[in-house]
Amino acid sequence: xxxxxxxxxxxxxxxxxxxxxxxxxxxxxxxxxxxxxxxxxxxxxxxxxxxxxxxxxxxxxxxxxxxxxxxxxxxxxxxxxxxxxxxxxxxxxxxxxxxxxxxxxxxxxxxxxxxxxxxxxxxxxxxxxxxxxxxxxxxxxxxxxxxxx
Amino acid sequence: xxxxxxxxxxxxxxxxxxxxxxxxxxxxxxxxxxxxxxxxxxxxxxxxxxxxxxxxxxxxxxxxxxxxxxxxxxxxxxxxxxxxxxxxxxxxxxxxxxxxxxxxxxxxxxxxxxxxxxxxxxxxxxxxxxxxxxxxxxxxxxxxxxxxxxxxxxxxxxxxxxxxxxxxxxxxxxxxxxxxxxxxxxxxxxxxxxxxxxxxxxxxxxxxxxxx
Numbered sequence: 627x628x629x630x631x632x633x634x635x636x637x638x639x640x641x642x643x644x645x646x647x648x649x650x651x652x653x654x655x656x657x658x659x660x661x662x663x664x665x666x667x668x669x670x671x672x673x674x675x676x677x678x679x680x681x682x683x684x685x686x687x688x689x690x691x692x693x694x695x696x697x698x699x700x701x702x703x704x705x706x707x708x709x710x711x712x713x714x715x716x717x718x719x720x721x722x723x724x725x726x727x728x729x730x731x732x733x734x735x736x737x738x739x740x741x742x743x744x745x746x747x748x749x750x751x752x753x754x755x756x757x758x759x760x761x762x763x764x765x766x767x768x769x770x771x772x773x774x775x
Numbered sequence: 776x777x778x779x780x781x782x783x784x785x786x787x788x789x790x791x792x793x794x795x796x797x798x799x800x801x802x803x804x805x806x807x808x809x810x811x812x813x814x815x816x817x818x819x820x821x822x823x824x825x826x827x828x829x830x831x832x833x834x835x836x837x838x839x840x841x842x843x844x845x846x847x848x849x850x851x852x853x854x855x856x857x858x859x860x861x862x863x864x865x866x867x868x869x870x871x872x873x874x875x876x877x878x879x880x881x882x883x884x885x886x887x888x889x890x891x892x893x894x895x896x897x898x899x900x901x902x903x904x905x906x907x908x909x910x911x912x913x914x915x916x917x918x919x920x921x922x923x924x925x926x927x928x929x930x931x932x933x934x935x936x937x938x939x940x941x942x943x944x945x946x947x948x949x950x951x952x953x954x955x956x957x958x959x960x961x962x963x964x965x966x967x968x969x970x971x972x973x974x975x976x977x978x979x980x981x982x983x984x985x986x987x
Contacts, residue, residue, distance in 0.1 A: 653955075655876035655912050655987075675913035691874035695915075695987050699879050705871035719919070719959035720932060736871040738878070739826070756811045756832055756848045763826030765818040766839075767868045773812040773849065 651715035652678045652696035656703065660687025684710045686733065700726060700740035700750075708733020713753075717742060729753040735768040737761070813848035814867065815839065816859045821878070830854055879917075879987035880907055886938055886980040901949050907986045908952055915955040915987050918943050923979040924963045924972045936960030942982045 654676045661672035664683040670676065672684060672692050684692050686708045693703035698717045704710050709731040716724040722745035730752060743750040743761050750761035754770035817828045819842035827840040833852035839845065845859040864872075882904050908914045920935030920942075939958040946956075966979040 653913055653915060656874045658870075658874060691870045693874040693876040695876045695879070699985070699987065701876050701878065703871050703874040703876070705868065705874070708871075719917075719957075720961060721964070734868050734871040736868055736875055738821075738875070743826075754813055754848075756813050756851055757815070757854070758831045759815060760829035760831065761826075762829065764820040764822075764824060765826070766828045767814075767816040767818065767864060767871070769812075769814040769867055771812055773810050 650677055650697065651680050651682075651712055651717075652694045652700075652702070654678060654692060655695050656691070656693030658691045659689030659706070661685070661690040661692045678712060680712055680715045682712045684708070684712070696726065696740060698722070698724070698726065698740035698742045700742065701736075701738040702728070703736045704730075705734035705736075708735065710735060721745070724749060726750045727753070730768050730770050731755065732771050733769070736765075737768070738765045739763055811848055811850050814845060814859075815848070816843065816845040816864060816868075818842065818864070876987070877911055879985050882907075882984045882986075884942060884982045884984070885977060886982070901946065901951075904946075904984055904986060905951065908954060911986065914952075915957070916946075916951070917985040917987065918946075918956065918958045919983040919985060920958070920960045921965055921967075921979060921981050921983065922963050923974065923976040924966065924970055925975050926963075926973075928962055932960050932962040934960075935962045938980075938982050942984065946984075 654672055654674055657672050657674050662685050663670045663672050663676065663678065664685060665679065665681065678694050684704055686692060686704055686706055688706050691703065691705050693701065695701055696715065711729040711731065713729055714725050714727040718724055722741045724742050726742050726749060737752070739750055739761050743763050747760070747762040752759040752761065752768060754768060756770065759768065815828060815830050817825065817839040819825050825840065825842050827838055830837045830839065830846045832848050832854050835852045835854040837846045837854045837856055843859045845857050847855045847857060882900055884900065908916070918939040920937070920939035922931040922935045926934070936958065939960055943956055943958055966976065967981065968976050968978045970976050970979070
């Protein structure tokens with residue numbers, strides 16, 4: 627009986643270990659069209675289920691979009707022709723302390739902020755080439771790009 | 776091995792070239808030149824609360840704290856306020872909004888005082904949790920234990936984690952699908968009902984099962 631129970635518990639304990647690994651920031655839930663993750667110089671397809679880590683860059687093509695749920699329940703999605711760098715993600719699930727910093731280099735971004743922004747308003751920042759956004763909670767949109775002539 | 780990757784990224788390589796060209800431009804913009812077409816919009820929160828967004832460009836600051844409050848940035852230090860509309864948002868941000876993941880949903884189980892024992896009614900809840908998991912792409916479960924304010928903070932941190940682990944084990948016995956599960960103990964930090972310290976409160980002795 628005990629060993630049967632253990633055989634059930636052990637894989638999940640392992641899975642839980644994976645889920646809380648330090649570099650795990652979030653997971654891709656939505657992916658359409660051309661969409662990739664750049665990680666340590668390598669390009670990976672941005673498929674549903676792929677884990678997103680601090681340091682990753684999300685890149686979409688003309689028909690691409692990607693939606694990611696982060697560990698603090700932040701919902702982050704980018705539209706076509708977008709480049710979003712996940713510069714920093716730290717989240718303590720007990721205290722909700724941490725930091726979430728990202729940079730939208732170009733394109734469009736939709737954010738529903740999560741537990742980090744709720745706990746400490748200074749913790750969440752989005753940068754663009756022209757501005758820094760301080761996030762004091764909830765939902766917002768960002769478009770950045772060079773002006774067309 | 777490289778070739779298929781190339782083929783897949785054809786649509787993206789243009790983006791990349793654009794980026795290479797954009798980098799010096801971005802530096803120029805940061806140095807004070809005009810030439811951006813940036814738009815920042817605060818949306819009304821789906822939970823009924825509208826938060827705030829602080830836009831800071833080269834020392835120029837603007838706080839957006841009303842639904843559809845927006846800022847345009849045409850270059851570093853050039854921040855102009857305006858009000859956006861639902862139609863503009865749809866047109867400009869439609870695909871990004873369409874790609875937004877489903878919002879996490881939470882279910883709650885309640886506990887007897889100072890124990891990790893919960894009631895049999897919870898079994899019905901499990902069916903609803905399973906249904907929620909089934910309708911989501913790449914579902915994850917986060918099990919978060921909470922306590923009331925009786926006992927010290929470190930004790931309650933440990934108790935809340937124990938409750939969360941207990942629920943995880945119960946869900947496993949009930950045959951939860953193979954999904955990513957993580958556990959967390961929030962201790963007494965997030966009471967459902969605010970109380971003074973050392974007050975027993977059954978509604979705060981709970982475990983939250985968040986499906987996302």
